[in-house]
Amino acid sequence: MIRVNEDYLKLPGSYLFSNIAKKVAAFTEANPDKKIIRLGIGDVTQPLCPAVIKALHSAVDEMADKDTFRGYAPDLGYSFLRDTIVEKVYKKLGAGINSDEIFISDGAKSDSGNIQEIFTHDTKVAVCDPVYPVYVDTNVMSGRTGIYDENTGLWSNVIYMPCTAANNYCPEFPKEVPDLIYLCFPNNPTGATITKAQLQDWVDYANKNKAVIVYDAAYEAYISEEDVPHSIYECEGARTCAIEIRSFSKNAGFTGTRLGYTVVPSELKDADGVEIRQLWARRHGTKFNGAPYIIQRAGEAVFSEEGQKETNEQIAYYMNNAKVILEGLKAAGYTVSGGVNAPYIWLKTPDNMTSWDFFDYLLLNANVVGTPGSGFGPSGEGYFRLTAFGTYENTVEAVERIKNL
Ligand code: MLT
Numbered sequence: 001m002i003r004v005n006e007d008y009l010k011l012p013g014s015y016l017f018s019n020i021a022k023k024v025a026a027f028t029e030a031n032p033d034k035k036i037i038r039l040g041i042g043d044v045t046q047p048l049c050p051a052v053i054k055a056l057h058s059a060v061d062e063m064a065d066k067d068t069f070r071g072y073a074p075d076l077g078y079s080f081l082r083d084t085i086v087e088k089v090y091k092k093l094g095a096g097i098n099s100d101e102i103f104i105s106d107g108a109k110s111d112s113g114n115i116q117e118i119f120t121h122d123t124k125v126a127v128c129d130p131v132y133p134v135y136v137d138t139n140v141m142s143g144r145t146g147i148y149d150e151n152t153g154l155w156s157n158v159i160y161m162p163c164t165a166a167n168n169y170c171p172e173f174p175k176e177v178p179d180l181i182y183l184c185f186p187n188n189p190t191g192a193t194i195t196k197a198q199l200q201d202w203v204d205y206a207n208k209n210k211a212v213i214v215y216d217a218a219y220e221a222y223i224s225e226e227d228v229p230h231s232i233y234e235c236e237g238a239r240t241c242a243i244e245i246r247s248f249s250k251n252a253g254f255t256g257t258r259l260g261y262t263v264v265p266s267e268l269k270d271a272d273g274v275e276i277r278q279l280w281a282r283r284h285g286t287k288f289n290g291a292p293y294i295i296q297r298a299g300e301a302v303f304s305e306e307g308q309k310e311t312n313e314q315i316a317y318y319m320n321n322a323k324v325i326l327e328g329l330k331a332a333g334y335t336v337s338g339g340v341n342a343p344y345i346w347l348k349t350p351d352n353m354t355s356w357d358f359f360d361y362l363l364l365n366a367n368v369v370g371t372p373g374s375g376f377g378p379s380g381e382g383y384f385r386l387t388a389f390g391t392y393e394n395t396v397e398a399v400e401r402i403k404n405l
Contacts, residue, residue: 007143016133016375017041020359024369031367037398039325039386040369042188042343044253045394046317048298049310052252055301059294073290076281077104077261081296085261088303089246095233097263101277103284104291104299107260108218108247112182113138114287115214115243115262118279119180126159126178128171130189130376130383132216135182153378162379163190169337169346170194177209183232184216186223189376189385190346191338193228199235206241210271213242218260221251221315223341239265243276250343252302252311259291259299318343321395322388328399343388346373358384366401 014022020040028036048056062068076082082099090097105111113134116125125139136158139145146157154160159178161171169192171183183202185194194202206213215232223230232242244263248254264277291299301307322339329336335348349358355372362368362384373383388395 007141010148011137011140027363034367036367036369037394038369039390039398040371042387042389043255044389045391046253046314048253049314051301051304051307051310052298055297056294059297070293073293075285075288075290078296081300084300084303093231093234095231097233101263101265103262103280104296105260105262106258106291107249108245109134111245111260111262112216117142118276123180124159124178126161126174126181128163129160129378130373130380132184132188133376164379170198173205179211181206181211181213183213186219186342189344191342191344193341195227196229196234199229199232203235203238203241207237215242215244217244218247218250219342222319222343225341228341239267248299248302253314257295257298259295318388321390321392324395324399325386325388328403332403345386347384349382349384355381355384365405368398368401
């Protein structure tokens with residue numbers, strides 16, 4: 001008789017954002033006259049920029065012509081996009097990345113969820129706490145995380161690296177040495193960043209301990225300050241210890257069209273000298289038939305002169321929202337951080353409310369949706385995340401409503 005993978009049953013019934021969506025749907029049904037403002041999930045609200053739309057139209061036309069029609073995309077990505085990424089992203093960082101080290105995908109979420117399957121079941125995994133839930137959940141799904149402790153909210157085989165106000169939301173080296181280390185900077189959910197020197201320390205630590213860092217750089221386009229690295233390959237030695245994950249969702253509004261990529265350098269090898277890149281290519285070939293041609297052409301357009309100008313304007317628009325939230329909440333007496341190099345604002349809940357109590361309170365009294373910090377891990381308890389990805393008008397209104405509570 002068929003049996004499900006019991007590791008799935010260890011997870012909470014719903015993924016964090018699905019759970020929030022259900023709660024909001026129930027509230028909307030019960031209160032149809034209320035205008036809800038959604039600053040929960042980090043989903044963009046601005047339309048795709050004109051350069052991208054133009055590229056989409058022209059790629060659609062190619063698909064209508066028998067001479068230019070295309071079927072399956074190459075599983076690792078079209079060379080026009082892989083080469084453009086090398087040229088426009090990594091060359092200017094002096095990062096020494098080649099196009100055969102770039103793997104185009106349908107987004108950073110799938111890549112960050114799938115990458116763990118390359119490594120053995122006894123791989124010791126370290127994550128920041130709070131953490132983007134995909135990293136932990138996908139390791140749970142593959143049976144790697146041991147026992148869940150309901151009281152602490154921790155998995156016995158996961159090494160949690162608390163990121164709190166006390167350490168400026170930057171992880172410290174754990175006592176137990178991990179094999180696989182997930183780092184996301186600018187951070188989701190706290191919006192915190194890491195300096196280049198701090199990231200270099202992590203690279204040195206990983207090389208010394210023969211560990212691999214999965215560096216999620218999905219929010220790098222939001223960096224506004226100097227000395228904050230855009231890529232882990234700005235650090236010396238990263239080619240032997242780091243995988244980097246990038247997204248078109250946050251920097252160019254592709255949340256609905258889906259596109260991302262992962263960089264796996266040729267020098268990244270396991271203890272027996274096996275090239276990780278070859279296994280990731282093998283995995284792609286088996287499980288993925290390539291991101292659609294039309295979408296890859298749209299991705300290429302992001303790097304055009306017009307595309308860069310237009311997407312930078314969108315980023316500035318969202319970062320202006322971040323400023324509105326930061327300043328408004330500070331004026332209202334909240335303790336807030338993030339929002340300077342990232343589209344997320346991390347706030348301490350008032351009156352020691354739990355994260356979920358504050359979620360309910362805000363939904364009921366201000367009709368504003370945010371994300372409870374505890375959904376990202378135990379160190380997120382007592383905190384709350386707001387996103388700057390709303391429209392300007394809604395962001396201003398949400399902040400006014402919160403101020404008036
Ligand atoms: C978030 O809200 O944390 C992100 O939108 C999640 C994601 O990109 O998958």
